[in-house]
Every structure is written in structure tokens, then in C-alpha cells.
């Protein structure tokens with residue numbers, strides 16, 4: 001563990017030892033009645049969240065229903081009470097009705113996504129199960145499970161076909177730079193695919209008030225769109241640019257030309273902050289854009305903006321890597337807007353006005369977020385329109401809207417974009433105007449789950465264009481295939497310092513390895529103590545699949561924690577509402593699948609807990625990146641079972657420390673058991689099936705089917721079930737788990 005790179009980390013978060021905490025039992029225990037607060041064991045020093053009080057006065061405590069805060073070196077873990085449920089608890093429970101049995105089964109079956117499910121019929125990657133249930137015209141294109149198989153936002157999507165295809169990465173011609181590039185850690189379990197990602201929606205009233213009339217219309221358009229769910233080239237060589245470019249070159253060492261491609265290598269220790277000293281007006285950006293930037297509250301450029309803007313403004317293709325939460329969206333939007341400004345104005349009567357900038361994001365939330373950011377930046381450019389097309393909404397409505405308000409900037413999810421290319425009259429012609437193509441979360445979009453769609457989209461836009469690829473993670477596989485989108489002479493701008501981790505220094509990371517039967521009690525104890533210690537807590541709990549997410553949210557709700565849930569099985573309007581609420585809230589726990597893993601810009605997240613195996617190293621980094629944004633502090637805990645410990649080798653270069661397993665007192669354990677008994681049986685059954693499907697698709701865990709079934713049954717017991725739930729024979733067959741002892745079929 002490269003602790004030496006983090007002198008401050010030692011100071012802030014010294015490794016715990018038995019000497020330091022004499023009463024600490026390093027082994028899991030459920031017997032201690034005088035437990036050291038579990039969270040305090042893991043993070044012995046309290047976090048100072050920028051802008052947030054570390055303590056509240058007694059009046060505030062009373063208002064918040066919290067007992068007096070203290071440093072609490074010793075405190076019975078079961079003693080705290082939580083008065084936060086209130087009326088909101090009802091909302092948690094109410095969400096259950098949005099799921100039906102058919103959806104659960106489909107979720108399970110769709111997890112398998114074997115080739116035998118293939119259909120000649122085309123389905124949008126963005127289709128939501130809810131589309132199917134509402135019975136819009138599009139639903140008749142195929143079977144339920146087929147449809148689900150291709151949805152982009154499917155959390156429970158660890159399919160064998162994708163895993164198989166993953167190996168075909170090598171079939172792309174290799175880029176001659178691959179041996180000379182800065183260090184990239186490889187995924188060890190590359191067979192896994194992150195099914196889903198998510199991103200912020202930024203629709204506060206404040207946002208709306210901020211924008212001009214035209215923008216306001218644009219914003220409400222985006223907002224309206226989200227409620228319309230089905231079921232629910234310029235060569236300017238500006239002096240300033242040159243100076244800036246040189247600044248960026250010298251500050252991050254943009255000085256290597258390898259294989260026709262520039263590689264930015266950072267000089268260690270220079271840029272710990274995400275902000276640079278450069279101002280936006282040092283770039284050749286139009287005065288009206290600068291006004292919009294100012295109104296957005298951005299004064300100086302972030303490091304990634306400083307490094308990429310001058311290069312992009314010169315018309316170069318760029319592959320950019322920058323840590324999470326450091327302003328990549330503005331980095332690609334701003335120069336794209338400049339391209340639109342410099343293009344000939346669109347004739348209002350033009351039948352098929354060209355789309356000049358096309359931004360592709362892997363999820364609906366991300367697309368919406370990027371479109372909203374574009375609207376903000378376009379405040380003083382009323383003639384430039386931005387629109388978003390995403391799954392989960394009616395295609396026909398999008399078609400109408402695009403016709404009524406032709407835009408020059410289009411933000412889209414891949415599947416829905418393909419739908420428009422194939423089904424919207426004149427859309428393909430409009431795409432022939434594209435001058436800038438942006439792939440946000442590029443590594444994910446170029447991954448096997450999206451590759452076919454992306455290749456089709458690339459074929460639909462002109463060859464003569466500028467292409468921008470952005471992500472916080474750029475694994476080696478992506479470096480090898482990025483030429484399918486980028487010109488040979490593109491620049492790779494890596495703002496992650498050489499020798500530094502891809503995660504933020506100010507985010508303290510711990511991993512905790514405990515038997516499965518302790519996971520729920522431990523999760524509860526960790527949350528309870530974090531909540532008690534942080535009046536303005538804001539926690540994300542990542543779970544492996546949508547159905548597991550739902551079950552965990554149910555459990556935490558039963559335990560009277562203030563929770564919300566978000567995952568792909570929820571209708572888009574619900575996802576938007578919950579995402580928006582969490583963005584604005586303090587004192588809330590969001591239990592989530594990977595729909596929230598990437599890009600979602602929730603401010604001031606105090607803690608990220610990942611329960612169970614993340615799909616890969618990148619997903620771990622992106623999930624963790626929901627905290628510690630914009631230079632703020634944060635904490636991350638990865639909770640694994642002993643047989644999941646192998647994952648740690650894939651993140652061993654990250655500053656993640658081993659935490660001792662805290663004690664769970666018998667009362668707390670009983671309380672959790674009682675709460676589990678109140679969780680609906682069908683939700684536990686669905687979680688069991690989804691859990692089995694997720695780990696079955698993991699080569700390391702799922703290879704030994706006998707062992708896998710043992711582990712699944714251990715998981716079933718951890719939910720308080722005496723017998724593992726029966727699984728449909730068809731489903732077992734699809735999973736290759738027929739006749740495995742220990743499984744019950746029906």
C-alpha cells in the first residue's frame with residue numbers, strides 16, 4: 001500500500017492497532033456489550049467537511065432529534081435513537097408498490113443475458129422495464145426478457161455475452177503508444193461489466209432563477225422531458241491560449257509525443273488541488289460565454305479545464321483523464337459551445353437544421369446533468385439550443401420536441417440516439433452536421449456493453465469532426481481501442497499525477513472484511529454512528545444489483561434510518577425525483593445500485609459505503625468519487641466477505657486501509673434480525689436471485705458452482721431466511737445451475 005505517498009493520510013487516519021484500542025477485538029464479534037463505536041474504530045478522527053459545522057449546538061441537536069455529540073471514545077452501540085424517520089419513512093415504504101413480480105422475474109432473467117436470448121428485433125438500450133408494462137407501441141417489438149436484455153440502465157446486468165465479448169478487445173488493432181504511456185492499473189476481474197451508471201440531475205429552483213428567459217425555457221424543457229416517462233474547428237492561435245497551453249504543459253508536463261500522440265505526464269506534488277490559477281478569460285472564449293461562466297459561479301479553471309481547454313479550442317481530438325468531481329463536464333462543453341458560436345447561424349426555416357455538437361452519456365441522469373450544465377453555460381447565447389434524448393421517455397414526444405425546438409447541441413444516451421437515427425425522419429441528416437462528438441465516461445461507453453451502439457453512432461456522424469473523450473478512469477483496454485473514435489494525432493491529457501492515485505487524497509478509504517452474516521448488522525452500526533456523529537450526513541450505500549438495493553433500502557427503512565433508494569427498476573420520474581431530493585438534502589442515506597456510480601454530482605456526500613464486490617476497479621473508483629468532490633473531504637468504506645477479499649488486489653495501489661471488524665452487540669444484532677423479518681418476502685427472494693446471478697457471472701466467485709450455491713445460501717440466511725428461496729427451473733437452466741445441490745427450483 002503506497003502509504004508513503006500520503007504523509008497526511010497517516011496523520012489524519014493512523015492505522016488502527018490493538019494497542020491503541022486495547023478492548024478492540026480484531027475478530028468479528030457479536031458478544032461485546034460495551035462496544036467501541038464501530039465507525040470510530042474505522043475512522044478514529046472526525047472528518048471536517050468544508051462548509052459544514054462539525055458540531056451543532058444543543059438546540060440544533062434537539063431539533064434534529066439527536067443526542068449530544070461527543071468524541072465518544074466508548075459508547076454502547078445500541079444506545080442511539082433516531083428520530084429522523086418521520087413522515088418521510090412512508091415514502092420509503094411506498095416505493096415498493098412500484099415493483100411487480102413480473103419485473104422481478106424479468107430482472108432476474110435479464111441478468112443472464114445469454115446468447116440464447118438474442119432476437120433479431122432491435123431494442124433500445126435505454127428502455128426501461130416500465131416501458132414494457134405501459135404497453136406503448138414500442139413494446140411490441142420483442143419479448144419482455146429480450147427487451148430487458150438490452151437496456152443500458154440495467155443494474156443487474158452481468159451477462160455472459162458481454163463477458164465473452166470482452167475478450168475481443170484485443171481484436172482491435174493495438175495502438176503503438178501502449179507501452180509508453182503512464183502507469184495504468186489493469187482490472188483483474190475484467191470479465192465483469194458494470195451494468196449501470198448514473199449521474200446527477202441539477203434542477204434546483206436556484207438553477208432556474210439563474211438562467212435567462214431562453215435558458216429558462218430550455219431548462220424547463222429538460223425538466224418536462226424527465227417527467228414524460230413512458231411508465232412512468234477553429235485554428236485560432238490566440239496568444240492567451242498559447243500562454244495557457246504552456247502553463248498547462250509545464251504544470252502537468254504535457255511534453256511527450258509518443259506514437260503521434262501527446263501524453264501528459266504530471267510532475268508529482270504540484271497539483272493537489274482541483275483548482276488552477278488560470279482564469280477562463282485567458283482562453284479564447286467568447287465574452288458571452290464568459291458571462292455565463294461567471295453567473296454559474298466559476299471564477300478560475302479547474303486543473304482539467306486548464307489543461308484541456310487550449311488544446312480543444314485548437315480543434316484537436318482529446319482523450320482526457322481527470323479525477324472524479326473536478327469539472328470535466330464544463331471542460332468539454334465550453335469549447336464545444338465555442339464551435340457552435342463560430343459556425344454559420346442556422347436558418348430558422350431550415351427543415352433539418354444540423355446538430356453541431358453531440359454529447360453521449362451512458363445514463364439518463366448523466367445526459368440530463370450535462371444538458372443542464374450546457375443550459376447554464378448558454379445563458380447569454382439565446383440562439384443556441386440544447387436538447388436531451390434519453391430512454392424511459394416516449395420517443396414520439398422527443399421527436400415532436402426536437403421538431404418544435406431544433407437544437408445545435410444534443411445530449412443523448414446511446415440506445416435512444418440509435419432509436420432516433422433509425423426511426424426519426426431527417427435525424428440522420430441532422431447528424432451529418434456534427435462538428436464535435438463527445439463521449440463522457442468514455443471508458444464505459446467504449447466498453448463492450450455500449451461498443452456496438454457507439455460504433456453505429458460514430459458511423460452516423462462525419463469523419464471530419466473533433467472528438468473528445470473524458471473519464472476519471474482510462475484503463476489500458478480503452479487506450480488500445482480509442483482510435484475507433486479519435487484521430488491518430490489526438491492528445492491524451494492525463495491530469496492525474498504520475499505516481500499518485502486515481503482517487504482523492506482527502507477521501508479516506510477503508511476496507512472491512514467480515515462474514516456475510518455480519519454485513520447487515522455492520523452496515524446498520526456504521527450508518528447509525530455516522531449519522532449520530534454528523535448532523536449533516538449524506539451517505540451513499542452502493543449495492544451489487546437493483547434487487548439487492550431494494551432489499552437493503554427496505555431493511556434500513558425498517559431500522560428507522562432516513563433512506564431513499566434508486567436503481568434501474570424504478571421509473572424515470574421516480575429516479576429523477578429521488579436524485580434531485582438527495583442532491584439538495586442533508587441528513588439522508590441513498591441506497592443505490594450502479595446507476596449512481598458515475599458522474600452524479602451530489603454535493604457534500606460525507607460517506608460512501610460499498611457493500612459487496614464492486615464490478616471492477618473502475619467502478620470502485622467512480623463510486624468512491626461521489627464523495628470528496630470539488631476538493632472536499634470524504635470517507636469511503638468497502639465492506640467485503642472473506643471470499644471477496646481477492647478484489648483488494650485490484651485496488652492495492654489505492655490508499656485504502658484495512659479496518660478492524662467492529663463488534664456488534666447482541667441487542668443490535670437482534671434489532672437487525674427483527675427488521676429483516678419485516679422486509680417483504682418477495683423482496684428478499686428477488687435479492688437472493690439477483691445476488692446469485694451477480695456472483696455467478698463473476699469468474700472468480702462463480703466458477704465453482706457448488707461453492708457459489710453455498711455462498712448464496714449463506715446470503716439467504718443473512719437475510720433471516722431458513723430456506724433459500726426457490727428459483728424457476730428456466731432461470732436456473734439459463735444460469736447453468738441446474739441440479740446443483742442446495743438450490744431449490746420451482
Ligand SMILES: Nc1ncnc2c1ncn2[C@@H]1O[C@H](COP(=O)(O)OP(=O)(O)OP(=O)(O)O)[C@@H](O)[C@H]1O
Nearest residue numbers: 298300301302324325326327328329330472599601
Ligand atoms: N471552474 C470551476 N470552478 C468551480 N466549480 C466548478 C468549475 N467547473 C466545474 N465546477 C463544478 O464542479 C463540480 C464537479 O463537476 P463535474 O460533475 O463536471 O465533475 P466530473 O469531473 O465530471 O466528475 P465525475 O468524474 O464524477 O463525472 C460541479 O458541481 C461543477 O459545477
